[in-house]
Amino acid sequence: MTKAELLKANEIRSEIDKLEDFIWQAEKTWTGKIIKQTSRYIFKSNAYGTMESAEYELDNKMKNKVLDLLRERLKELYSELERI
Numbered sequence: 001m002t003k004a005e006l007l008k009a010n011e012i013r014s015e016i017d018k019l020e021d022f023i024w025q026a027e028k029t030w031t032g033k034i035i036k037q038t039s040r041y042i043f044k045s046n047a048y049g050t051m052e053s054a055e056y057e058l059d060n061k062m063k064n065k066v067l068d069l070l071r072e073r074l075k076e077l078y079s080e081l082e083r084i
Contacts, residue, residue, distance in 0.1 A: 005084050012081045019074045023067055032063040 026032060034056045
């Protein structure tokens with residue numbers, strides 16, 4: 001494994017860890033929020049400077065759909081890591 005491949009593998013592993021932690025915590029709640037800040041959608045943001053946060057309340061069904069999408073991304077990351 002080259003140094004570049006090792007760095008890429010470490011970046012992927014870090015993203016996997018973050019996703020696994022988030023999914024683990026989010027599965028234990030009934031609701032969630034998607035927060036839109038400018039043109040980017042994130043789960044949580046704080047207002048900063050002139051940027052205000054906007055919130056979209058998720059019911060249980062929608063929260064589970066978002067978690068399914070994150071699980072799909074997690075599988076993709078594991079596959080990418082395996083290829084390195």
